[in-house]
Amino acid sequence: MNILIIGPSWVGDMMMSHSLYQALKTQYPNCQIDVLAPNWCKPLLARMPEVRNAIEMPLGHGAFDLKTRYQIGKSLRHQYDMAIILPNSLKSAFIPLFAKIAVRRGWKGESRYFFLNDLRANKNDYPMMVQRYVALAYEKGKIPTAADLPIAKPYLAVDESAVENTKEKFQAQLEYAEHRPAIGFCPGAEFGPAKRWPHYNYAKLAEMLIEKGYSIRLFGSAKDVEVGEQIRSTLPDELQRYCVNLAGQTQLNEAVDLIYDCTAMVTNDSGLMHIAAAVNRPLVAVYGPTSPQYTPPLSDKAVIIRLIEGGLIKIRKGADSAEGYHQSLIDITPEMVMEKLTGLLNNA
Structure with missing residues (x-):
């Protein structure tokens, strides 16, 4: 067939x-x-x-x-x-x-x-x-109920030699960050800042991780270059070298390879979140108005943080800050994320 x-x-x-x-x-x-x-x-x-x-x-x-x-x-x-x-x-x-x-x-x-x-x-x-x-894989009349429906987790095949080739392409950036083990951030979101964890929270978390010996890789499309630079420029000057803004620089294949090479990921509800789950990276997913019940990261290594109840809130621009962030995401502190991330890293 x-x-x-x-x-x-x-x-x-x-x-x-x-x-x-x-x-x-x-x-x-x-x-x-x-x-x-x-x-x-x-x-x-x-x-x-x-x-x-x-x-x-x-x-x-x-x-x-x-x-x-x-x-x-x-x-x-x-x-x-x-x-x-x-x-x-x-x-x-x-x-x-x-x-x-x-x-x-x-x-x-x-x-x-x-x-x-x-x-x-x-x-x-x-x-x-x-x-x-x-x-939709099942014939009519033979579809299991939602509770009984077997769900195979998405995965992406990874070629270790291709990962090394991708790292070689970005050798200058990785070398400047002293080849520290990397934590990846995906700070962008397709529908704007209302779905994004604030850049200043990402920056504070980056500072905490850099002080523990990690580097930070920022992933995203060309539309996410600005938020990546906001995160990087918010860091103290002496720490900025350890935060590499790859947004807009990687092809999708390269982003997959470099995410796979990360020790763990922190991300908004985004497409890259699902890629991080599919390459089995330990993952902290930060949710606000969008619904983790509808589109969660499909991974046993993912932890979700959301402070509000209910399903999807259809909002394009938050009214809770000058930057358009949603209050439910503002309220998720870097310390909350660090606690969950530390637990994942200890388990790994």
Whole structure:
């Protein structure tokens, strides 16, 4: 059986989809899995052994472009027995329809009744995103309840020689930090400061760790360069050399390698948090308005800190500080994070 996955467009969601691919290999042992996803996903999909091919999705998130979707679908005809559509949007269901794939499976959403012929409507029975993904591996009528649904944790294959090559590329930065063992920070967040632990809290934690003999690696996209520099510049001058701002400097593959090389990670709720979990790093995840019940880091080595109750709070910019931070994240002190991190390091 050949299966086409219409993949998600975010790093964290793509990482959680790996649990689905593992479940499909259990349900259909001889299946071949291809994933249609943005080009930036290819480095992640290449590290998932269950995936045969990553097919580039040329349209960006939010783009409709029906003509291009028709052309993609037409090019995929006569190749697949089943399609699984992970995004909930109507437009994501067009390509499998145009490809004339016999079984088109996905959750109910955005009036997709005539596009999906294996439609699932009981999404609320599965409160976690990863559960919703994995449930799509099962035939209708044979889906375990959320409590009984087996979830294989996402993982990324790591090549030690590739890690050494990546470290060699960043030799100057690592050497300037005196090759100390590194703690990685992921201080960015896709939807802005309301999801971010304040930079001054990151800086205080960095100071505490540097004084214990660690270096700090700051990870993120080009959009996170500024917050990385805020953290670094807040440190005393004599400690700044031990804080390396890699935001915007690494390709995704390189970020995976350098995160794997870290002793532990501290991160906001972000895509890089899920990558850190997938390479099995000890991890402290700091949550505010977003929900750890819905998208937690899927790792036995992760500790979550959240001071408020309830589910997702839909907020784009916090009103609790001039920088836009949310009070629930301001209130998480560096000492709280240090305590959890120390426990993880002692266990490791």
